[in-house]
Amino acid sequence: MSTALKRFNGGARAALTTLLLISILLPPVAQPVRAQGGFNLPDGFVQEEVVVGLKLPTSFAIAPDGRIFIAEKAGRVRVFHKGELLAEPFIDISGEVNDYGSRGLLGIAVDPAWPRRPYVYLAFVYDPPEIKDRNKSGARVSRVVRLTADSKDLNKALPDSGVVLVGKNSIARYVGNPDQGDAEPFSCLDENKRPVRDCIANEGDAHTVNMVTFGPDGALYVAVGDGIVNSRGNPRALDIDSLNGKILRVDPDTGKGLRSNPFFDGDPDSNRSKVFALGLRNPFRITVDPRNGRVIIGEVGNQKWEEINIAEPGANFGWPCYEGPEEAASYADCRPYRSGELAVVAPTFAYTHTAQPARGAAIGGDLYLGRTFPPMYRGAYFYHDYNGGVTN
Incomplete structure (x- = not known):
């Protein structure tokens, strides 16, 4: 089974309601990014394949x-x-x-x-x-x-x-x-x-x-x-x-x-x-x-x-x-x-686990402290739920 390492880069525009973010101080409520065969990204974001051929x-x-x-x-x-x-x-x-x-x-x-x-x-x-x-x-x-x-x-x-x-x-x-x-x-x-x-x-x-x-x-x-x-x-x-x-x-x-x-x-x-x-x-x-x-x-x-x-x-x-x-x-x-x-x-x-789509494994993620993504994402914490297949 070969898989790839992927990343996504943010452009100038993004829709807040398409991504669920955890702020370090206050968690907002919004919709997740689906990750089935790739990310359904907010407008202005691009997914790139970085490394292929991994097992x-x-x-x-x-x-x-x-x-x-x-x-x-x-x-x-x-x-x-x-x-x-x-x-x-x-x-x-x-x-x-x-x-x-x-x-x-x-x-x-x-x-x-x-x-x-x-x-x-x-x-x-x-x-x-x-x-x-x-x-x-x-x-x-x-x-x-x-x-x-x-x-x-x-x-x-x-x-x-x-x-x-x-x-x-x-x-x-x-x-x-x-x-x-x-x-x-x-x-x-x-x-x-x-x-x-x-x-x-x-x-x-x-x-x-x-x-x-x-x-x-x-x-x-x-x-x-x-x-x-x-x-x-x-x-x-x-x-x-x-x-x-x-x-x-x-x-x-x-x-x-x-x-x-x-x-x-x-x-x-x-x-x-x-x-x-x-x-x-x-x-x-x-x-x-x-x-x-x-x-x-x-x-x-x-x-x-x-x-x-x-x-x-x-x-x-x-x-x-x-x-x-x-x-x-x-x-x-x-x-x-x-x-x-x-x-x-x-x-x-x-x-x-009753949240939709059905979730059951908050496997964690990372902070975004860069300057490329739009301001609303800076300082946010992105995490993934494995069972739900969503990045939040």
Whole structure:
């Protein structure tokens, strides 16, 4: 299956009612752009095909010199450079990636100081060698790694340059049930059933480590789903000592938690020292606002609600005790939230699955801070709903 990377450029005119935008402060109500075989764009916008010949591309990152690094689901990183999709990949780690279902290589980032810092960062579901031949749908774990580009050819990664930044203990030893997904025993737990340090669980075939990106502060942000559909495991999204169901904020050189993080406990290697925000089900795509460092999250919902969230340091969005504006507890102790002892941050914008066209997966998007689009779009947040096939 080959797919393409596309973009759309704005002209001088646009109709407000043809695009649903999320303002950072106030969400207006309007109609979406349909995305079936392409975008039905507002007047004055043009869709362009940028890269063709890709196989299940999941994410891309544009380097400061203009080359585009594109992650393919199975584990290859392709490079688009000087108008050409290069035949040889930057790297192929398909032997390490579990790409069953919605798993795979899902996140990629380029160091903002490229090429002085010639680093590319990848987020993927890891297949430990000891269990890679077991049931592919069984439990696995996830990792974030940093690769170094060859100074003689920046389109190639140096062999054996990979450094595990997050998920050093995402290894076979801590995989709970490699033969059955969404089943106990759960992963990344020690003998006392407490979260293992630096281990990201992935029982389900979705809700994985989803994205890596940089903030204006130079920190590396990592979006991690709760890693499971089985409701008995959902509460780890609220456990500050678990890396699942979180936005992490780490040092891009070491993977350690930063002293400025909201839950830093004096030990930069502890799980809680890496947490920026928590209580998330499946933060598929995030955007760090370069103007203020706030994290905008496309949070894929469960039974009823989809969310766009804005995270300040320490924000708790309440999953699984809350979905959208409603209580949605299952196998979780939600009493501290109901009593007000612990605060829950409400979604900035939420919509139900009954919205038309039928929607069900707010996978996130990006801010527009350029000057090409008409003024009404500047500072707006564009997001996509996968089920509805609409860009908003």
